[in-house]
Amino acid sequence: MDKVFRDPVHNLIGFDRERDALVLELIDTPQFQRLRHIRQLGVTSLVYPGATHTRFSHALGTAFLMKRVLEHFHELNPPPTLQRTLEEHRELLLAAALLHDLGHLPFSHLLEEFTHTPHEEWTVRIVSDPHSAVHAVLVQANPRYPHQIVQLFQRTFQPAFAVKLLSSQLDVDRMEYLVRDSLCTGVTYGYFDVNWLIHSLRLVEQRDDWELAIDLRKGLHAAEGYVLARYYMYQQVYHHxxxxxxxxxxxxxxxxxxxxxxxxxxxxxxxxxxxxxxxxxxxxxxxxxxxxxxxxxxxxxxxxxxxxxxxxxxxxxxxxxFKTLEMPLEEFTAWSAQLRELVTGAGFDPEYYLILDRALDDPYTDRYLWSNRKEVGEHIFLVNDAGELIELSHASDVIAALRNKTFSQDRLCFPAELREPIMRLLGR
Missing domain, CATH: 1.20.1250.30 (Growth Hormone; Chain: A;)
Known part of the structure; x- marks a missing residue:
């Protein structure tokens, strides 16, 4: 019998009380329950009032999507060796999907600059810490699980498809947050055909490993929609x-x-x-x-x-x-001294009241994002009827136009009462 969570995105999120007992035990740990009190999108609710959803609900949804993907692979009647591999790693992958955001600090990414430690490293530390409840639950299920989950997060685990399902340009984390963030913000930019994308996923044997791919005939447009959904969400929501x-x-x-x-x-x-x-x-x-x-x-x-x-x-x-004004870094550098003088003259400390904010996004890359070549690559592959892998941007003109391009937005941030003086100074 399933333990069921009612959810606005997936309707019913169910985990079998016996087969998925590890997931249910991890949910009850203090480290995971803490995610109930961390909003997924930080302070974005000041713009989109509905964006009050939490890392807790997103993590549940991510584990549920991992479960759906693994069930889909079983339904494809894979060869016995792959069938055993899927069954062997099922529990591990569900646990890793559930725990992937465990290290987030309050307001999501905002506080990372104070620790100089990304949330992924905090997650690794929590999973590895023998004093944490999460570690104890994992070890009780399988003594190897903490180390294997760390390998998954650090992208050195084999088989490669396990890493890609958890952390890549085609992973259950991105699939989940796009649809959840779209629903909760009330925008449609992040919607894509997640059901058809999952239906189109395949595992392809490559050099004694299994690569994650998308059926070319069935899933090309779903893959394009997925990448574009992420691009639009960054432009319209995350970088608002x-x-x-x-x-x-x-x-x-x-x-x-x-x-x-x-x-x-x-x-x-x-x-x-x-x-x-x-x-x-x-x-x-x-x-x-x-x-x-x-x-x-x-x-x-x-x-x-x-x-x-x-x-x-x-x-x-x-x-x-603060109000914002689009201003490339080069222009800010040229005007910096005069802007600081203006702000100081108005009675404000420029250190706190004159800030150039830079927002960056890489919608799609076919490069290795990591310098360690032992790590699993980031490519999204399609597979044709002959079993050949084709990198997504080589099959899609739409994705080729975005490939390896970094989109940046520089904005000057300042108090509203300085808007007119700044505009006059800049001649705008």
């Missing part, structure tokens, strides 16, 4: 100018709080947040950090006697967000 301005403000608030702590000021906050802002975050602290910790601190700093911290916090709290 107002959401980026809100990100900038939170980073500057935390930067100011960090500097005040380092100069001996006392600010109300939890011990875990204090250690994060002073560069002393531990793995135990990580468990005690979520969005509520940051929100509570922001509300307390609203009354701070430091004018910069109080002003930035009040602006954010009342959604008086």
């Amino acid at each position: 100018k107002t959401a980026r301005a809100a990100d900038v403000m939170v980073r500057k608030i935390l930067q100011r709080a960090s500097e005040l702590l380092r100069t001996g000021h006392d600010l109300p906050m939890t011990p875990a947040l204090r250690r994060l802002l002073t560069g002393a975050l531990t793995l135990e602290d990580h468990l005690h950090l979520d969005d509520t910790v940051i929100i509570t601190a922001l509300r307390a700093w609203y009354e701070s006697d430091d004018p910069v911290l109080a002003d930035l916090t009040r602006r954010f709290w009342h959604r008086r967000l």
Whole structure:
């Protein structure tokens, strides 16, 4: 009998109480339950009010999609060796899919600059830590699981298709967050035919390994739609100018709080947040950090006697967000001195009130994204009727137009009251 979760994206997410017992035990660990209190899109709800969904629901959906993909491969009647491989790794892949975002800090990616550690590395540390409940549950199921999950996250695991399903340009993580983020933000940019894309997935034997591919005849357009959906979501949602301005403000608030702590000021906050802002975050602290910790601190700093911290916090709290102006880095460099003089003359510290934000996106690449050639590549392959692999951009003019192109958007962020003076200075 299944344990069922009602979900707005997948309707019913079910895991068998016996066969998927490991997944259900991992869900109940403190490390995974913490994801209930971390929003998937950080402060994007200031732009899209419905974007209050969490890493918890996304992780459940990702594990569910992994389950669907593996069931699809079984339905294709694979050869006995592949059948055994799929069955052998099923539990491991479901667990890895569930845990893939375990390391996220509050507000998703916003706080990573304070730890100088990406969330993937925190995930590896949690899974590897013998004192974590997640590690204990994994070891009880199979002593090799923690190490194997680390190999999956570090892209060195074999078979290659296992890595690609978990972390690549064609993985269940991206499939899930695109449809969930689209639904919750109320936009349609991220919708693609996920059911047909899964239906079109194939495993192709290559040099004693199995490569993940998409049936050329059935799935080419579904693959194009998937890549384009991600491109549009970055352009229209993830890199929305107002959401980026809100990100900038939170980073500057935390930067100011960090500097005040380092100069001996006392600010109300939890011990875990204090250690994060002073560069002393531990793995135990990580468990005690979520969005509520940051929100509570922001509300307390609203009354701070430091004018910069109080002003930035009040602006954010009342959604008086910074305005933005598209400005390439070269132009900003040329005008930087005059802009800083203008901002200073208006009574603002340019360090906190004049910021050039750069948003980057690589919609599709056929390069290796990693320098270690032992790692599994990032290519999306199609397979033709002869069993030959064709890299996606070689079969699609649409994807070829995006291949290996980095899209960047530079925006100047500043308080609303400086908009007219800045525009006059720039002659716009």
